[in-house]
Amino acid sequence: MSDLDTFVLGVLVALGAFPLLTLAIRLFRVEVEDGESVLVTRFGKLVAKLDKPGWHWLPDRFLPWTKTFRVSLRRDFRDFPNICVNDARGTTVVVDIWLEFRVIDPAKATFDVAEWSHSLRNLVSHAVISILGNREFKHILCDRTELGELLRHDISVETERWGIKIQL
DSSP states (O other): HHHHHHHHHHHHHHHHHHHHHHHHHHHEEEETTEEEEOOOOOOOOEEEOOSSSEEEEOOOTSSEEEEEEEEEEEEEEEEEEEEEEEESOEEEEEEEEEEEEEEHHHHHHHHHTTTTTHHHHHHHHHHHHHHHHTTTTTHHOOHHHHHHHHHHHHHHHGGGGGEEEEOO
16 A cells, blocks of 8 residues: 555545544533533433533433433513403403513422423413402402512412422
């Protein structure tokens, strides 16, 4: 083999090794963004909670029994439109609720409640009906701040068990 053949062979091996190295890095790393957490499970059991932003190495990430779950820790919101409530006199009031929250415990929010977004909707609807159903229409219109605090307190008790903090 001549020097030129050796050089060409070396370049071809290097060009072939680069994609393989890139693939290996992508297989074994987990990138955590700022304001998020990644939960790692093996065989269905939580083994790690990655909160620090950056690259984290998981040698067994590509194996079928290792799963990762991304959970945003940023402030989020939900709009609950058209909740129908009968006030104390039977007048139908249609209410829209705007709710701000943050996930404070990603493990609880992911594993302690099934579909917390759907559960949150049901909880808010129930709380609004129970709080506003005992008041008259004019009190509902006048006491918005007080009613918001009552609603936040009523919802917060349950959602804190789910790892979610309510911020009205």
